[in-house]
Amino acid sequence: MRTQVAIVGAGPAGLLLSHLLDEAGIESVIVETRSREYVEARIRAGILEQSTVDLLHTAGLGERLDSEGDFHRGIYLNWPGERHHLDFVDLVGRGVTVYGQTELTKDLGRARQASGQRILYEVTDTAVHDVATEQPFVTFVGPDGQAGRIDAEVVVGCDGSFGPSRAAIPDPATWERTYAYSWLGILADVAPSTDELIYAWHPDGFALHSMRSATVSRLYLQVPTGTDITEWSDDRIWDALATRLGHGQDGWTLTPGPVTEKSVLPMRSFVQQPMRYGRLFLAGDAAHIVPPTGAKGLNLAVADVALLAPALAALLRDKEPALADAYSETALRRVWRCTHFSWWMTTMLHTSDDPFDAQLQLSQLRWVASSGAGAAGLAENYAGLPIGY
Ligand SMILES: Cc1cc2nc3c(=O)[nH]c(=O)nc-3n(C[C@H](O)[C@H](O)[C@H](O)COP(=O)(O)OP(=O)(O)OC[C@H]3O[C@@H](n4cnc5c(N)ncnc54)[C@H](O)[C@@H]3O)c2cc1C
Numbered sequence: 001m002r003t004q005v006a007i008v009g010a011g012p013a014g015l016l017l018s019h020l021l022d023e024a025g026i027e028s029v030i031v032e033t034r035s036r037e038y039v040e041a042r043i044r045a046g047i048l049e050q051s052t053v054d055l056l057h058t059a060g061l062g063e064r065l066d067s068e069g070d071f072h073r074g075i076y077l078n079w080p081g082e083r084h085h086l087d088f089v090d091l092v093g094r095g096v097t098v099y100g101q102t103e104l105t106k107d108l109g110r111a112r113q114a115s116g117q118r119i120l121y122e123v124t125d126t127a128v129h130d131v132a133t134e135q136p137f138v139t140f141v142g143p144d145g146q147a148g149r150i151d152a153e154v155v156v157g158c159d160g161s162f163g164p165s166r167a168a169i170p171d172p173a174t175w176e177r178t179y180a181y182s183w184l185g186i187l188a189d190v191a192p193s194t195d196e197l198i199y200a201w202h203p204d205g206f207a208l209h210s211m212r213s214a215t216v217s218r219l220y221l222q223v224p225t226g227t228d229i230t231e232w233s234d235d236r237i238w239d240a241l242a243t244r245l246g247h248g249q250d251g252w253t254l255t256p257g258p259v260t261e262k263s264v265l266p267m268r269s270f271v272q273q274p275m276r277y278g279r280l281f282l283a284g285d286a287a288h289i290v291p292p293t294g295a296k297g298l299n300l301a302v303a304d305v306a307l308l309a310p311a312l313a314a315l316l317r318d319k320e321p322a323l324a325d326a327y328s329e330t331a332l333r334r335v336w337r338c339t340h341f342s343w344w345m346t347t348m349l350h351t352s353d354d355p356f357d358a359q360l361q362l363s364q365l366r367w368v369a370s371s372g373a374g375a376a377g378l379a380e381n382y383a384g385l386p387i388g389y
Contacts, residue, residue, distance in 0.1 A: 007031070046295075069098065069099040080202060081249065156308065182222075
């Protein structure tokens with residue numbers, strides 16, 4: 001088949017890109033290895049920056065987000081004996097919205113279906129070809145075992161951290177940081193014990209109390225990389241969360257509940273550049289991974305496609321290449337800012353065996369919590385910089 005833009009991957013980046021391109025009158029086809037049900041049920045991110053929320057509204061995707069999203073003015077920072085609230089709205093004039101990636105993916109899936117978007121689910125052996133020419137194409141094998149081919153003017157790799165698109169860019173520069181710890185994450189059918197997220201430093205390790213709705217909590221524990229999840233019973237998880245999050249501190253209590261999902265998520269920082277080679281563009285996790293501590297992964301994917309969609313519209317519709325030529329450099333400015341912020345939050349909050357590091361972390365936390373300048377720096381990055389930063 002033939003289209004203007006062939007998109008590899010129907011995660012948030014691929015689906016939103018096809019939506020924005022459609023609005024600009026540009027046709028696309030998406031290929032995706034998983035089923036639609038799998039993509040929409042995948043539990044991942046849940047914090048939307050203000051600029052992401054604004055973009056979704058402008059794109060006509062704000063209805064359920066408005067009724068079911070939960071606006072948060074800020075976060076709590078916690079360490080033994082102390083809890084401080086940072087009010088992002090007071091500090092920088094904007095906050096964040098709790099809305100699960102699952103819900104955003106469902107909204108995008110419905111909107112794409114209503115527009116008649118062609119999405120080929122459950123394909124295998126996806127490969128991108130001839131991206132250095134003006135006639136790139138994508139090949140794949142459909143669920144019926146039939147070989148398929150999409151000829152396009154542009155190919156966009158939105159295929160996440162394990163997809164094939166990134167490897168089609170010859171001799172890229174890459175940077176990577178792996179961490180000695182992972183996150184053990186749970187979803188629990190219990191009302192959150194807090195109105196806004198609690199980021200907790202504790203000598204036993206970091207903990208985070210997040211949420212997905214008024215009845216579903218999402219909580220995380222720092223565990224060593226390579227941790228076997230079967231060693232963590234639900235009781236052990238709740239006990240560790242209670243200790244690290246400060247159960248009993250100033251009368252605050254953590255209410256446990258039935259665990260419906262648990263998994264261990266390794267932490268990694270990764271950037272590949274450039275994000276464009278010939279007629280191949282990368283967006284989202286295909287080009288960069290951040291540890292989730294700064295809640296940036298999903299927002300970065302959205303910011304990439306918010307830049308890329310108008311750039312491709314100008315290139316393909318108006319034959320104007322300037323925005324497309326600038327895409328990689330422009331996107332990478334924000335990518336590196338978020339890469340630094342995610343690393344900074346991660347290294348401030350996750351403990352190592354080094355007692356000197358622990359004192360530095362506590363000193364930094366006290367400074368962020370007590371200095372207007374320190375708090376505003378965290379707030380500005382967490383609530384998100386403008387798309388075109
Ligand atoms: C387990 C996990 C937990 C996370 N938790 C958080 C969190 O708590 N907070 C946060 O901010 N971020 C989190 N993230 C990061 C965030 O979810 C991602 O940054 C976001 O999903 C990026 O969107 P994307 O569309 O670029 O990539 P993805 O969501 O990864 O989508 C890529 C799509 O491409 C498809 N694909 C892959 N290979 C192929 C192929 N060969 N052919 C066709 N399709 C292909 C995949 O199936 C997938 O649907 C998490 C990530 C993971 C993996």
